[in-house]
Amino acid sequence: MTESRTIAVEVSNVHREFHIGEIAIKALRGINMKVYEGEFVVVLGPSGSGKTTLLNQIGGIDSPTDGKVRINNEEITDWGSGKLSEYRRNEVGWIFQFFNLIPSLRAWENVALALEFKGVRKELKKTACETLEAVGLGDKTDRFPSQLSGGEQQRVAIARALVKNPKIIVADEPTGNLDFINGQKIADLMKGLNEKFGGTFIVVSHDLSITEKADRVFHLRDGEIVSVDEDPSVQNFKKVQYN
Numbered sequence: 608m609t610e611s612r613t614i615a616v617e618v619s620n621v622h623r624e625f626h627i628g629e630i631a632i633k634a635l636r637g638i639n640m641k642v643y644e645g646e647f648v649v650v651l652g653p654s655g656s657g658k659t660t661l662l663n664q665i666g667g668i669d670s671p672t673d674g675k676v677r678i679n680n681e682e683i684t685d686w687g688s689g690k691l692s693e694y695r696r697n698e699v700g701w702i703f704q705f706f707n708l709i710p711s712l713r714a715w716e717n718v719a720l721a722l723e724f725k726g727v728r729k730e731l732k733k734t735a736c737e738t739l740e741a742v743g744l745g746d747k748t749d750r751f752p753s754q755l756s757g758g759e760q761q762r763v764a765i766a767r768a769l770v771k772n773p774k775i776i777v778a779d780e781p782t783g784n785l786d787f788i789n790g791q792k793i794a795d796l797m798k799g800l801n802e803k804f805g806g807t808f809i810v811v812s813h814d815l816s817i818t819e820k821a822d823r824v825f826h827l828r829d830g831e832i833v834s835v836d837e838d839p840s841v842q843n844f845k846k847v848q849y850n
């Protein structure tokens with residue numbers, strides 16, 4: 608049977624070793640994974656298993672010690688620093704656990720900044736406000752981060768990630784700093800945006816609200832993918848205990 612889906616991200620035999628003095632830390636030990644265009648995948652694993660290190664390879668923040676990362680069929684591991692920073696700026700949207708908003712900028716300005724970095728000069732406020740509207744914050748575009756709840760701040764961060772229309776959205780524990788209800792709302796929002804706008808989502812999370820929405824779940828342990836759930840369901844995750 609021929610594979611009709613397009614591969615958005617292909618990680619091939621990726622190793623990442625860190626060195627602290629004489630000590631070598633093998634954070635990734637031969638990772639192989641393919642993520643298809645428009646997929647919503649979750650990476651699950653205990654603390655220290657290499658989840659953030661893996662996202663950093665895909666997001667062009669860090670390079671592997673060995674192996675290849677291919678994004679839309681281009682080997683980013685071959686790129687120089689200029690092309691790589693262009694990729695980070697234009698094609699990857701990041702969502703972090705602690706939101707990472709700029710406190711002195713209003714919600715819309717935080718979102719517009721991502722457009723400015725991309726080189727957009729026109730209709731910054733309009734586009735930023737429209738994206739905030741899409742995440743349910745149309746009435747709070749002028750607020751500073753300190754004037755927003757945690758869940759609302761994460762919505763701003765999601766809008767900031769999506770406003771540049773990235774091909775890939777990577778999220779590192781996006782609900783890790785939220786209570787259950789807000790976590791569920793953010794999980795619903797992310798899945799809804801994935802379905803509506805079709806970007807490829809790679810999400811690190813322990814949160815059942817997110818994992819049960821995933822198309823597939825990659826289980827990481829000690830820098831290796833030990834299994835992949837092709838059809839995640841709540842029952843599968845109840846058996847898995849991490850941390």
Ligand SMILES: Nc1ncnc2c1ncn2[C@@H]1O[C@H](COP(=O)(O)OP(=O)(O)OP(=O)(O)O)[C@@H](O)[C@H]1O
Nearest residue numbers: 625626627632634653654655656657658659660661
């Ligand atoms: N810059 C670094 N220098 C040395 N070791 C590092 C560095 N970054 C990560 N590590 C190590 O690599 C391993 C994987 O770290 P990573 O941050 O990817 O884990 P993680 O799965 O994201 O954990 P957590 O759930 O706690 O965020 C850990 O043993 C960590 O200590």
Ligand SMILES: [Mg+2]
Nearest residue numbers: 658659660779
């Ligand atoms: Mg991490």
